[in-house]
Amino acid sequence: MKTPVYMDNHATTRVDPRVVEAMVPFFTDVYGNPGSTSHVFGWDAAEAVDAARQSIAAAIGAEAKEIVFTSGATESNNLALRGLAERTRRKGSHIVSIATEHKAILDPLTKLGRRGFEVTLLDVEQAGNPRAGWLDPQRLGEAIRDDTLLATVMLANNEIGVIQPLAEIASICRSRGVPLHCDATQAVGRIPVDVAALDVDLMSFSAHKFYGPKGIGALYVRRRPVVRLEAQIEGGGQERGLRSGTLNPPGIIGMAKALELSVAEMPQESQRLRALRERLYNGLRAIPDVMLNGPALDDPALRVPGNLNCSFLGVDGEALMMSMRDLAVSSGSACTSANPEPSHVLRALGLSDDQTRASLRFGLGRFNTEEEVDFAINLLTDTVARLRKLSSTAR
Ligand SMILES: Cc1ncc(COP(=O)(O)O)c(C=O)c1O
Known part of the structure; x- marks a missing residue:
């Protein structure tokens, strides 16, 4: 030992050696910019990115077009929360979440709070209860108001590992017409995660939590019914305008391989x-x-x-x-x-x-x-x- x-x-x-092996050619051989449409270097990179996007989407029950690559879950969370709040502001200004979220949710919510949004952070079951840390979905139902524009609840907690009843939470949100974001960073690759079964509208996850590389993550953005977001990073219009910036093929290929292995094993x-x-x-x-x-x-x-x-x-x-x-x-x-x-x-x-x-x-x-x-x-x-x-x- x-x-x-x-x-x-x-x-x-730790990045799994099988993931490293899959990534290496995309540093040295297939190094084109997937956005370069005029030559074979770009085409090859774009083809590999497309296949990886397809594989990541399939692993979480999504469609390839519903995956937006980001630098990790912090960015995905920021894009989901700010992007939705800015886009749908006229519908209301109330956001519901829970007290035990990661800082990558709580900090953007605090910032939105300073910009005039009202944030309700729900309590969870207390220590001593066998479900300590768990959110009673009924509590969420009671907190939703006519002006609630978004709910965001994590799937698995990063400190105490508690798994929230997302499918029940989603069904409450759906019946009240409230979009639901889920920070699934600690869940994807560790427990089965299927966006169709969970019925979430937006979901963040990150490769370095499942034996993939750091600096690459994704946001799932539902297409039916469509969820519209305001881009937070603008430029070349990559990722259908939702997240500009040259894509990271080694990271994306590594993320796909890592998720494939985690799901299979x-x-x-x-x-x-x-x-x-x-x-x-x-x-x-x-x-x-x-x-x-x-x-x-x-x-x-x-x-x-x-x-x-x-x-x-x-x-x-x-x-x-x-x-x-x-x-x-x-x-x-x-x-x-x-x-x-x-x-x-x-x-x-x-x-x-x-x-x-x-x-x-x-x-x-x-x-x-x-x-x-x-x-x-x-x-x-x-x-x-x-x-x-x-x-x-x-x-
Ligand atoms: C629940 C949760 N959300 C978000 C993050 C941030 O992820 P990333 O490091 O990919 O930005 C983490 C990582 O610690 C996390 O555990």
């Missing part, structure tokens, strides 16, 4: 990840005062397979992480310069600041092994005990 061990697959994933892989997670949790729960955050682990419909989030009470998650240089996880107190706040997701579940700060998020993925899980359990058992001892002698 090689150290450090990577268990932060919600942040990003999903049935066995999700079972394997669930078993690894159970092993990890069983090991960690033997440590005194460990609390599971998020929904129950035993219902596959409620939580993505590789996600685990625990609080090690009395220990600071950041200090814990820093004491385990050989294990890459992430903490609920993520004191990065971009976000000095304790996790808004855990706080939305009703956790105290101390419980939030004591949390670690584990994201198990394709390249993790049982041996690595056992290593993580032993390391955490020792480190938590050592830090608790230190803080009790300091008192």
